[in-house]
Amino acid sequence: MRRSPWDLFALVMYSVSAVFISVVITRRLEPELWNAIFWIILLFAGIQISYRGVSGEAGENRLYHYQLFEAVPYFTGRFLINLLLLVFIAAIQFLVLFFMEGSPVVDHSAFILVVIAGSTGLAWTLTFTGALSIHSDQGGLIMALLSFPVIIPVLILCVRMTAKTFMDSPLVSYDEWPLLAGALLLQGAVGLGLFNYLWRD
Amino acid sequence: MQWWKWISAVLIIYSVAAGLLIPLNLGILSVHPVTPEIADRSALIVTGYNTGFEEEDDFFLKLGDHYLKAMDHEIIAPSKARVYFNLEGPIPEDTKEAYATLIYSDRSGLTGIMPDAVNLNHLPRGGSVWIEGPPIMLEPRWALKFPYRSILEETIRNTYYHVPLWFAMIAILAIACIYSINILRKDLKDDSSVVAYSLTGLIFGILGLLTGAIWAKFTWNAWWSWDIKQTMAAIAIFIYIAYFVLRYSIDDPDKRSRIASAYNIFAFLTLIPLLFIIPRMQASLHPGSGGNPAMGGEDLDNTMRLIFYPAVLGWILLGIWLSQINYRLQRVKKWIQLQKYYAAK
Numbered sequence: 001m002r003r004s005p006w007d008l009f010a011l012v013m014y015s016v017s018a019v020f021i022s023v024v025i026t027r028r029l030e031p032e033l034w035n036a037i038f039w040i041i042l043l044f045a046g047i048q049i050s051y052r053g054v055s056g057e058a059g060e061n062r063l064y065h066y067q068l069f070e071a072v073p074y075f076t077g078r079f080l081i082n083l084l085l086l087v088f089i090a091a092i093q094f095l096v097l098f099f100m101e102g103s104p105v106v107d108h109s110a111f112i113l114v115v116i117a118g119s120t121g122l123a124w125t126l127t128f129t130g131a132l133s134i135h136s137d138q139g140g141l142i143m144a145l146l147s148f149p150v151i152i153p154v155l156i157l158c159v160r161m162t163a164k165t166f167m168d169s170p171l172v173s174y175d176e177w178p179l180l181a182g183a184l185l186l187q188g189a190v191g192l193g194l195f196n197y198l199w200r201d
Numbered sequence: 202m203q204w205w206k207w208i209s210a211v212l213i214i215y216s217v218a219a220g221l222l223i224p225l226n227l228g229i230l231s232v233h234p235v236t237p238e239i240a241d242r243s244a245l246i247v248t249g250y251n252t253g254f255e256e257e258d259d260f261f262l263k264l265g266d267h268y269l270k271a272m273d274h275e276i277i278a279p280s281k282a283r284v285y286f287n288l289e290g291p292i293p294e295d296t297k298e299a300y301a302t303l304i305y306s307d308r309s310g311l312t313g314i315m316p317d318a319v320n321l322n323h324l325p326r327g328g329s330v331w332i333e334g335p336p337i338m339l340e341p342r343w344a345l346k347f348p349y350r351s352i353l354e355e356t357i358r359n360t361y362y363h364v365p366l367w368f369a370m371i372a373i374l375a376i377a378c379i380y381s382i383n384i385l386r387k388d389l390k391d392d393s394s395v396v397a398y399s400l401t402g403l404i405f406g407i408l409g410l411l412t413g414a415i416w417a418k419f420t421w422n423a424w425w426s427w428d429i430k431q432t433m434a435a436i437a438i439f440i441y442i443a444y445f446v447l448r449y450s451i452d453d454p455d456k457r458s459r460i461a462s463a464y465n466i467f468a469f470l471t472l473i474p475l476l477f478i479i480p481r482m483q484a485s486l487h488p489g490s491g492g493n494p495a496m497g498g499e500d501l502d503n504t505m506r507l508i509f510y511p512a513v514l515g516w517i518l519l520g521i522w523l524s525q526i527n528y529r530l531q532r533v534k535k536w537i538q539l540q541k542y543y544a545a546k
Contacts, residue, residue: 132460149468
């Protein structure tokens with residue numbers, strides 16, 4: 001799990017270049033497009049983060065790690081790191097988008113909350129599928145293929161809620177909060193429970 | 202062959218045959234003009250579906266609780282009639298929106314209805330020639346026919362194929378999930394059962410999507426319209442395809458069964474919000490949401506229930522049957538592999 005400081009820089013450049021390309025191609029960003037670009041690129045960055053985090057686990061290291069760490073704390077630790085990095089990348093993306101095209105966000109505190117909540121959901125699912133994918137031979141491809149369908153409900157909720165922050169509605173009018181929380185809890189409980197089984201490998 | 206397989210075969214043949222053969226009840230396609238003139242013999246041209254207009258038939262206009270019987274009608278064609286109403290008198294006092302329902306009742310009691318057919322807002326309100334309460338001659342009788350619903354018409358038959366397929370898919374995938382949980386808890390080596398049930402569930406899902414698309418082509422005039430339920434169903438199918446890709450990408454069989462089972466449980470539990478919760482959040486044209494007719498109290502009448510519930514049961518049993526055959530096939534393949542392995546030693 002040796003990480004050089006260049007890894008973080010590489011991640012940041014990955015998402016910044018993606019944002020840059022998207023903005024260059026679509027000159028004027030309507031709010032829906034801004035929303036879509038933000039979340040899609042965040043998703044891809046998340047996949048990268050999670051995969052790089054676990055790819056160091058392949059091979060002989062695994063048995064060593066199995067004996068050292070228990071499943072649940074390991075999963076939680078990995079999840080927290082992924083979450084932290086995701087929020088960091090989200091902030092950078094927002095800054096880049098804001099710098100180049102402005103931002104349609106009106107309700108900033110709500111937006112921050114939505115990003116954090118959405119990143120939690122993303123990070124949780126991606127940690128789980130990352131752990132699943134290191135066992136297969138094709139690595140990154142499987143990671144993306146596994147994550148996309150499963151992440152879609154969370155992503156839809158994120159996009160909807162972000163769209164609401166573009167208008168000036170009070171926080172309490174978001175009827176999707178309980179849904180997101182429910183979905184996260186469900187997947188969270190499942191992911192955590194299942195991770196124990198994966199851990200043995 | 203076991204008893205439940207016979208039941209499954211009978212139920213499916215019954216539901217398919219009944220679904221296709223039972224005729225639709227009477228319906229009214231159109232009423233013209235929508236805003237009739239005020240006269241003591243105002244004519245409305247009524248076009249029916251599956252109707253055979255005859256002399257003894259009755260036509261009524263209904264506003265709230267009040268009914269107005271037609272004076273007379275002329276038959277232009279078996280499904281077209283010119284109906285005369287006396288529209289000079291006032292309509293009832295307490296009517297708010299005067300869009301009257303046209304009711305047609307043939308002499309044997311079969312009725313067809315077109316709600317909000319005639320615009321009577323231009324008539325004065327007052328004490329009334331409209332009679333309160335359903336007239337004596339209007340007594341609907343039940344017949345073995347499917348209800349006529351204005352946009353659905355004949356496509357209502359799809360209810361017996363499309364919806365049972367989805368119910369069966371959920372049931373089969375739930376069984377696959379339960380097997381997965383079993384494998385993980387008891388640390389079993391062989392996950393052929395999960396594979397078999399997942400494959401059957403996937404096939405049912407694809408069939409469900411296809412029947413839905415055929416229906417959509419006739420009612421919404423597009424095979425694919427990004428309706429939320431359609432999209433979610435496609436995503437569900439992608440999740441299970443990813444399950445199979447995952448299986449193919451891991452070589453070690455024990456590891457494969459564990460990892461695949463874990464993903465299966467995860468996938469099924471993602472299905473629940475995808476298919477049930479998110480579609481309810483959005484209004485859509487899909488029957489069953491918004492104001493559209495589909496499942497549930499008002500939306501399935503008793504005739505349809507007669508065929509619908511057996512169909513659901515039949516398809517679930519068929520799914521289990523197919524999965525068991527596939528399971529045995531998988532086991533035989535593994536056995537053959539093992540034999541080859543020992544023979545080569």
